[in-house]
Amino acid sequence: xxxxxxxxQQQLGQRNIxxxxxxxYRLTLDAGTLYHHFYAxxxxxxxxxxxxxxxxxxxxxxxRARIIPKDIERLxxxxxxxxxxSIQFPEPLEESRTIEFIQIIEN
Amino acid sequence: MRNIRYCIIRLEVTHxxxxxxxxxxxxxxxxxxTGYLSRHTQGIISGSDLPEIGLLALEFNSRKQLYINDxxxxxxxxxxxxxxxxxxIPLMNGQLVTGYYLDTRKIEPKECSxxxxxxxxxxxxxxxxxxxxxxxxxxxxxxxxxxxxxKY
Numbered sequence: 675x676x677x678x679x680x681x682x683q684q685q686l687g688q689r690n691i692x693x694x695x696x697x698x699y700r701l702t703l704d705a706g707t708l709y710h711h712f713y714a715x716x717x718x719x720x721x722x723x724x725x726x727x728x729x730x731x732x733x734x735x736x737x738r739a740r741i742i743p744k745d746i747e748r749l750x751x752x753x754x755x756x757x758x759x760s761i762q763f764p765e766p767l768e769e770s771r772t773i774e775f776i777q778i779i780e781n
Numbered sequence: 782m783r784n785i786r787y788c789i790i791r792l793e794v795t796h797x798x799x800x801x802x803x804x805x806x807x808x809x810x811x812x813x814x815t816g817y818l819s820r821h822t823q824g825i826i827s828g829s830d831l832p833e834i835g836l837l838a839l840e841f842n843s844r845k846q847l848y849i850n851d852x853x854x855x856x857x858x859x860x861x862x863x864x865x866x867x868x869x870i871p872l873m874n875g876q877l878v879t880g881y882y883l884d885t886r887k888i889e890p891k892e893c894s895x896x897x898x899x900x901x902x903x904x905x906x907x908x909x910x911x912x913x914x915x916x917x918x919x920x921x922x923x924x925x926x927x928x929x930x931x932k933y
Binding site: 690739754757 | 797800836838840843844845847851880881883
């Protein structure tokens with residue numbers, strides 16, 4: 675079984691990133707939201723529930739941009755975002771959604 | 782003696798809003814990136830300059846350093862050769878340059894009526910330094926064991 679936490683720890687080690695804190699970060703977006711942006715400087719946010727986002731959602735940050743594909747449920751990898759992070763939905767949300775990240779605060 | 786090698790990363794955008802992932806390994810012998818330049822090189826035809834057609838992010842040394850976030854525009858006059866932006870990025874041997882290009886091009890109404898998106902190309906130029914040895918080294922000086930075995 676693919677272990678997300680082990681993957682994160684290995685990647686932090688490979689990138690020489692020292693962790694001050696690792697915790698969950700949850701972002702709840704209200705119904706009707708089409709676009710949201712927030713800041714995550716000097717930290718990494720690993721998106722853990724990408725399959726909950728509508729297909730076609732664009733997540734854009736300083737280091738990575740990703741459009742949620744149709745077959746997201748068959749993908750296992752998790753990806754990190756940092757800096758200014760924006761989330762753009764293809765259509766306004768019909769109901770509120772909570773997006774969950776593993777937040778790595780860098781030393 | 783320092784020498785320059787230009788490393789080119791070419792990207793092809795085939796549909797609007799596309800995210801093109803970048804993952805390219807730099808040559809082993811380059812050890813410092815001293816200049817950066819990116820521009821549209823093929824595909825877009827427009828009668829005027831476009832200040833933004835996409836966003837670019839580059840990380841060096843296999844994601845150990847995020848160094849470049851840039852807005853890519855379009856210049857209709859190809860005679861205008863932009864200058865390299867000076868950077869000073871130490872490079873570890875043979876590591877990856879990673880990142881993405883996000884197409885943000887605004888489709889002009891005329892194009893939109895035909896629902897046509899013209900694919901285009903963007904090139905990233907990295908000016909890298911490497912140290913060239915003063916004189917060639919014979920392979921027998923490096924592989925002493927093999928050279929010794931060859932004597933017998």
